[in-house]
Amino acid sequence: MELSSALVYFGGLVACIGVGAGGAAVGQGYAGGAAAEALARQALGQGPVRQSLLIGCAFLESGCVFSLIITLIYLFTHQAAQSWHVAMTLGLAACAMGIVAGVVGAFSGTVVAAAIRSVARHPRDFSRVFSLMMVAQILLEAPMIFMFIIAFLVKGWAVPTMSMLKVIQLAGASLVFACGTIGPAIGQAAYCRAACEAVGLNMSLYGRIFSFSFIVQAMIETPIIFALLTSLMLMFLEPMASMHPIELLATCIGVMGAVGFGSAGAAIGSGKAAARAVLCMAEQEEQATAVARLAIFCQAIIDTAVIYSLIISVLLIKTCM
Secondary structure: OOHHHHHHHHHHHHHHHHHHHHHHHHHHHHHHHHHHHHHHHOHHHHHHHHHHHHHHHHHHHHHHHHHHHHHHHHHOOOHHHHOHHHHHHHHHHHHHHHHHHHHHHHHHHHHHHHHHHHHHHOHHHHHHHHHHHHHHHHHHOHHHHHHHHHHHHHHHHOOOOOOHHHHHHHHHHHHHHHHHHHHHHHHHHHHHHHHHHHHHHOHHHHHHHHHHHHHHHHHHHHHHHHHHHHHHHHHHOOOOOOOOHHHHHHHHHHHHHHHHHHHHHHHHHHHHHHHHHHHHHHHOHHHHHHHHHHHHHHHHHHOHHHHHHHHHHHHHHHHHO
16 A cells, blocks of 8 residues: 555544544533533423433434444455555545534534523423424434445445546545535534524424424535435446546536535525524514514525535536546
8 A cells, every 4th residue: 555545544544533523522512511501500400401411412422433333344444455546535435424423413512502401491391302302413413324325335336446537436426425514514503503492492482493493404404415416426427438537536626616615605504594583483472483484485595506506516527427
């Protein structure tokens, strides 16, 4: 194995477990701090707060588990030592897994923290807040599951006989998806945190907030689906025989920028708008329906930016495939 490929390979494995575990640890720190503060303020909520903390930390730990599994599988791939093509591909794919797990883990912790504070305000309605937190955490886990699947696909296709074009395809597809999930993870966490806070402010509005959350999170999740489709296109389509590796690399960088910036802006903007809307619903219950409709309309307009990015990304891929 050459020095440069060895650095990418082992550096990617270190980034996978280091960033993945570090992000989860930061998220658990947010949750633990909120639990300590909640217990100090509301002694009667010890049981619900502890249960919320334990379940929330278990979800946050999944990022570490995904990163650990990919790191171990890639580490014991003997083909990596035989081919620098395999080493480079697996190293970059592992780095992508670490980025997704780290970002999701860190920002998911703020959602658990908000839920714990709401549980402390309403210990008797613990089950309601807990259900909202569980739904939020499950949806926030989606990017990690998709990245985990992509990492396994990369492992299956990474063989010593593959060409340089295939290396760029597989590594590029992994990094495109990783870049495309950063913004949506931040946007979803911003909304879910606000939704948990809103329930704590106005428990009587729980039903409306719960149903509103499904629609909002589905719309914030849209850029992740687009990033996944773009990544799979880049992975499955065969490049033209006359294509030079530098041209394909430039295309991957362009797709990465279009998907990454497009999804980040749209998802964060959509999440911020929905977060403010759900807090306004809790504060002004009589205007909740009007605010919810306006927020969904606003999100639909914001999501058009992702469609533009998707169109450019597909056109870039089609020029090489």
